[in-house]
Amino acid sequence: MNATPTGSDKPNLMARLDWASGPLGAAQTWPQSLRTAVDMVLHCPLPMALLWGPQLVHVYNDAFARLAGDKHPRAFAQPTHTAWPELRSVTEPIYQRVLQGQTHRCRDQLWRLPFAGRLCDVWLDLTYGPVHDESGHVAGILVTAIETSERRRMALEFERRSEASLKAQQESEERLQLALAAAEALGTWDWDISEDRFIADEHFALLHGVEPRLSRQLPISAYLEGVHPEDRAMVTRSIKHCITHGTEYAEEYRLLHADGELRWVFVRGRCYKDRHGRPKRFLGAALDLTERKRTEEALRNLNETLEERVIARTRQLAEANHRLQNEMIERERAEEALRHAQKMEAVGQLTGGIAHDFNNMLTGILGSLELMQRYIADGRIDEIGRFTEAAVSSANRAASLTHRLLAFSRRQSLDRKPLDANALVRSLEDLLSRTTGDHIALRLQLADELWPVSTDASQLENALLNLVINARDAMPDGGELSVETANIYLDGNDLSNLEPVKAGDYVMIAVRDNGSGMTPSVLAKAFDPFFTTKPIGQGTGLGLSMIYGFAQQSGGHLSLDSVPGQGTRVQLYLPRLHVTPAEEPVSPTAVDAPPAIAGETVLLVEDEPAVRMLVLDLLENLGYTALQAQDAKGALAQLESEQRVDLLVTDVGLPGMNGRQLAEIARQHRPGLKVLFMTGYAQKAAERQGFLEHGMDMIAKPFTLDQLANKIRAMINHDA
Template identity: 75%
Template sequence: MNGTSTGSEAAALIARLDWAQSPLGEANDWPQSLRTAVDIVVNSPMPMLLLWGRELIQLYNDGFARLAGNKHPGALGQPAHATWPELESFTAPVYDAVLGGQVRTFTEQPFVLQRNNRDTEIWLDLTYSPIRDEGGQVAGILVTAIETNERRSKTQELQQRSEDSLKAQHNSEQRLQLALAATDAVGTWDWNIGEDRFIADAHFAALHGVDPSDAGRLPISDYLNGVHPEDRGMVARSIKHCITHGSEYAEEYRLQHADGQVRWVFARGRCYNDQHGRPTRFLGAALDLTERKNTEQALRHLNENLEERVAQRTQALAEANLRLQNEMFERERAEDALRHAQKMEAVGQLTGGIAHDFNNMLTGIIGSLDLMQRYIAAGRSEEIGRFTDAAVSSAHRAAALTHRLLAFSRRQSLDRRPLDPNQLVVSLEDLFRRTKGAHIELKVQLGRDIWPVNTDASQLENALLNLVINARDAMPDGGQLLIETANSYLDGTDITTLEPVKAGDYVMLGVRDNGSGMAPKILAKAFDPFFTTKPIGQGTGLGLSMIYGFAQQSGGHVTIQSEPGQGTCVRLYLPRLHGTALQSHAPSHLGEAPMAMAGEAVVVVEDDPAVRMLVVNVLDELGYTAHQAADARTALPLLESDLRVDLLVTDVGLPGMNGRQLAEIARQYRPGLKVLFMTGYAQKAAERQGFLEDGMDMVAKPFSIDLLATKIRSMISV
């Protein structure tokens, strides 16, 4: 109920009701169409009643609560026929017609209602309009009720003044009754912003001069063409402001039909974003105000006192609107504060988990180096091998975690290569068996003739290992873990994913357990960044969200199914690779890198002394002449001199002038100079393609000495 007004008594009652016990279910699970309809009702200045679902459950605003008399507040959340059995003979055929998509209006309909424990006769102008759900089906009825007792009393008073006065007013009174007979009606819309597809019901389409048969296939511009030229710019600016700032849309404007007829409408709506914060849908409803405005103008002509009453009512509505705007402002402030608190909670969860992992890795590195120093000081340098292995292993784990974080934020491009999914699973089977624990049975079920895929092998290995660890943690008392592969064809109808599915061939890699499973509320947040059910410090909440990001970068999809007590199944779908033979990529070693040829020289520019020392030492061992500089300012004299320079090796993120700018200036003095960039913040693939020119390459930190040596040799040799 995040859209209701906090200043409304009815809204407060709706918020406090235990909807989980009603046919509508938990309020947080209501469809967006119901949320929008409730928001319109509780914020309307006119009495409104919303009947929703097959049981016609009642939700209404303060204005209708006053009409309901002794029925309020017991009627709230109850079926309509159960609350008003005495009116069923009148309402039953009306409800049937409206649920069939029709609109029903009644002028000065008499009713006898209980007010202050006694029968009271009231007269109402009523409109019953269908409300549609996201699928375009009628899911509810919106009832607008205007009490006309005072109007009837005034009319009778005027009729009694004199026969002559009655005859003089006869024609105007007839026109008034005709206007009231076609009282306010509601039209709804659902605009898909990305596809620019504006779905509207027949009434809204007809109001805006659109053929109802085309109402679900046209862009928004076709509907804006129906807006009066003097109001069109205002409406377009208001819609843009709503989408840009996430504010509520509420505008009153004119429509001009082809025959010159002008009608008035009041439209209220809101823009909704996807999980990435991008605006996707714009929903709302429009109220036809034409007859009401015409009626008000005819109340003014009948009597000067009525004109004064209209002015007072207008002032009251303006004050109510001002209060509503103030309440909306306060609500937005509260929502901003809540979002900030949620963001800080997420940051706390993330930093706690990452700090836990990095502290373990730093302990392995620092402790090993400390022991190495002690052993060397004691003359036991021949025994330090196991400590160097431990330090290197911990450092590689830290580098892997950094790359996983960059991949999660899609700032790390994938190292795509063709691979056989079955071969990868087989190579990891021993690791899976050690990871799962002895209390869990592992079963591997590989499909036959599995297609190759083109993806990052290390990222895929990490994704599968994450899923195995999650499955293990879900089965503390033991169970069965199944890892499977299969060829699949997806057309978008056979699976449910967060993103649209591109039809085609995919390879499915699945991990299934029969552990504790997840409740629906937990399952709904499974792919959310930083969400975890583990205690702070024992999980970053990035596992499944990283897998989701990896699948999207690979052009694939990921699905998750889970039931409490039954287990969980996560399936990763990667696009099939066509027409490429699989190749083996063996790692290079320092010993395989050819030595420098006589006189070959390299300029190294790196602001970190330790990294600069490492690169210079590698060059010295391979026989290159190495010139070093800590920044671009120091490097330029070397590059502008007569020194022989076969290759420039530079960090991208230098202080002052960056490495890319340095390379640009260096090539002005040395056209065609080869440049190898080093970076600790890998860019997206698209950015890298625009960043590098011919004769340029890039290596991401942290890198191995083998990789650096081979890269340097291969660039100079070209």
């Protein structure tokens, strides 16, 4: 970023940032999914952050900024691993799981975060959830944080104080034993029983609320008056028992002074007898336990209060978590509603574009056929040539549109073969020069020792031709157009694509012009189907979306850079093929449909009557023995017979058992049977290498009869 954000006002902060120079690009070009996610984060009262794109760019709200400490505001709008490199080893595995569509939760996690120049321990509950873009792929991560440091400290304090209370009580008892043993009593008494004279020291007198100057003049009953009324009977019985039986006197009781003060005392003594066994003297000492009792009571109250506070705080956190879960549910519902609305808008745009173009083409086909029927009925057969040409032209345009739709949806059948991209570009140089015209200078900048690739040569030719036409149209007054190739290594973060980029070696083919360029709003929609800036009738808007689909289906990528008034650069990346250099591309040559050799038999399986009729007519005209079936069941009856069959020609999308399953069963009865698949759409056939076995081939609908005838001849002639 060129601008350094300051402050905590996120809307103003976002407005000040130079987004165009950052990894997310200009805010005006953001997809709706990113706009919605950022808006939700900024207006959420809870700490929340959004990590978006391949670099996981960090956008967060004010509540989260307070948790970021000294990292804010430098971390805002930066890649998360750049802003928080010290956390990468912990967070990266979490991010990888969430980017695969999982949700991850952490409870009471300890994080060391910088505050006021020093690292502080912060405890957090964290939830990581995936955020999907318009195509349904995970494009970002939503992080919700709840600080639990106070709850954690309260729990630790509760444990510490509980341990301290037990320890303090144990230490108090030990100190009491030591004090008594060492005669370090707070007060002592000496009761001469025979004279009934009770002598107490100053400490004992003060404990029992007696004036020290009177301590040698009062009987024991005066001291007993200071004992709490509820404890007095117990103390009296204990003293009598000690005197009568000569046992040790040990008691703990309360003292209630005249001013209302309550004190605790622990006493210990023994009665001594004369030689006749009569009680003579009763000696003892007393300890003041008041402060100890008060401390224990305060600690007990503190523990009880602390426990209540912990329970209350836990309840508050549970309620907050419940509210957060409800908010997350509402957010997920809103996201789902947004995705549904975006899908419906895309479907509406797609179907509207298809309907518009196909209606034009069907009008050309149906109108031409209707006029042909009228002219034939009027005997004007010689005049129908222009109508047949118009019908064929419209049909070919419809076929081209279908292939582009399949490329866009990544369902076209790719005939992948090793290929030298430089050789293919050179073979197209004359065609490209004628396409661009004399007012545009064509430059080829081809890298030395270019790596081979594995792709469909015809689809790559079509992609390059589309890019060159787009570049030509962007330079109506002339300019320079270059086609470049290069060996490139991508580490997964080089491209800001919606699709994930697999790190590795790629061959880059770029088409660059210095024409009108694209505005940010146009650039954001460049890959959308049926989006075009050309006038109606001059473009379907499927060119770039078709190339994008072809690149993705080939395991590669497509990137687009454009500046208004300066031009556009489109870069197609295809994975490197780690084998020997590819063969030179061979342009197909047109030949007449070859006839059959006597006795050669072809079994045709096709459920569409019109297609079945046309292919049967072709086979019979070429001299083949033609067998037919409209489904797999009818075909199997003939394949299990003794009837000669040199080639099985079957549609892939048959009702019931499909054509691929039919071929499997047919080869069980006839090992090595050659099979030619006809397909208009087949998801399993999109990758030929995984669909075709030895002795199998494929032809895509719509095809010309000459193409089919040549394919049949080539397969029958080919040695198994």
